[in-house]
Every structure is written in structure tokens, then in C-alpha cells.
Amino acid sequence: MKKALSFSFAAGAIVIASAFTVIPNGTKPATQKRVDAVTAPAASKWTVDKAHSSIKFSVNHMVVSEVEGSFKSFDGTLENNKPDYSDGKISFTIDVNSLSTDNENRDKHLKSDDFFNAATFPTIKFESTSFTPQGSNKYKLTGNLTIRDVTKSVTFDVVYGGSIAAQGKTKLGFKATTTINRFDYNLKWSKATETGGMVVGKDVEITVKAELNQAS
Numbered sequence: 001m002k003k004a005l006s007f008s009f010a011a012g013a014i015v016i017a018s019a020f021t022v023i024p025n026g027t028k029p030a031t032q033k034r035v036d037a038v039t040a041p042a043a044s045k046w047t048v049d050k051a052h053s054s055i056k057f058s059v060n061h062m063v064v065s066e067v068e069g070s071f072k073s074f075d076g077t078l079e080n081n082k083p084d085y086s087d088g089k090i091s092f093t094i095d096v097n098s099l100s101t102d103n104e105n106r107d108k109h110l111k112s113d114d115f116f117n118a119a120t121f122p123t124i125k126f127e128s129t130s131f132t133p134q135g136s137n138k139y140k141l142t143g144n145l146t147i148r149d150v151t152k153s154v155t156f157d158v159v160y161g162g163s164i165a166a167q168g169k170t171k172l173g174f175k176a177t178t179t180i181n182r183f184d185y186n187l188k189w190s191k192a193t194e195t196g197g198m199v200v201g202k203d204v205e206i207t208v209k210a211e212l213n214q215a216s
Helices: 104-111
Strands: 034-035 044-048 055-060 065-071 072-081 091-093 121-135 138-147 150-166 169-181 200-214
Touching: 065 104, 072 200, 121 150, 138 169
Parallel strands: none
Antiparallel strands: 034 150, 044 072, 044 200, 055 065, 055 200, 072 091, 091 121, 121 138, 138 150, 150 169, 169 200
């Protein structure tokens, strides 16, 4: 199953730039100020705003189409000392039992030992090893991804959406994408179609969109 770890990780294209507050009695809304990466706060810890973030995946089905899913429960943090986040340490955990493809029977199958075995391995983990600027608000995020009892290094392509000061908070936004081979993580179910193609493809696209709040 193609897993688009839609790691919305400080949210990818980020709903960040549109934080609105409705204020009664005709008062003016709080001022919002966009902050450039080079002037963003250093020596900071950031936590994922789960209401404005997402982790999604997609995988080919019957060769000709794709099935998408998401994880509804997750946590994540970013810690940095440099204002360009190049020393950023990123950590994510995902509750496998929160998996949803909007189909109850399929979700049960995905949580079974054919795929994630959520009963034995209820958590997916990611710990970064490097976060390297590529220019033009792009980064390469490399780290260790653990699914079931397998840990492998993966690299995400990351787009930095920027930072903003709004409603008394500073927020960041990122979008991270990668593709993994599900067989590498023992998501082993395999069945061929009549024409020899795979019912469920081996490559899983993961997309993480994350909006992050500066920890107080």
C-alpha cells in the first residue's frame, strides 16, 4: 500500500498564512506578520498543530487506479538552534490504529498481520538524522522510519511554507513527501490480477503536511 505519509509536517503548503480570528464588537483583528526564514526564531521547539496538519498515503490498486488513506492520530516536534532550521531535529509518532481509508473492511485488513499488524506494532516512528537546505525554501529531510519491527533510512522532499506571527503565536509550515516500498517494511500481502499485475502496488506515496506552533 502506497503510504503518503502526507507528514502535512508543519503543514505543507500550509494553512498557516490564513489564520483568522473573529473578534466581537467590531474590534480590529490581531495583526499578522510574516516572518522570513532567516529571521525566524532560533533555539526553539515547535509542536505539530494537529488540527491543521495531516499524514496521508496512497497506493496503486488493480494497476489502473489509486487508493488513498490517512492516519488521524499523530504527534510531532521540531527543535532547532539555527534560524534556517538546518540543524533541525524532527520527530514523529503515528498511531497505526487511527488508519482510515473510509472503508471498514479494508481498514481491518490493513491493520492485520498482512500489512501493519497494529495489535503487535501499534506505532510508526520517524526520527530525523539531517535536515539540509536546498535553496528556494526546499529541504531534504533524512531519517529513520520504523514500521512494524523494521527501521530504514528514508529521505523526504520538503517545501517550507514560511513562518507567521499571528494571535500571539509564531507558526511554521512544511510539506514533506516521499515514496517507500511497502515490502521493505514487511507489509507483505501480495496478490496478482488475472493479467499479472499487482492488486495492491508495492510503492507507497507518503505526504505529510504540518503546521507547527512555537512551544511556550
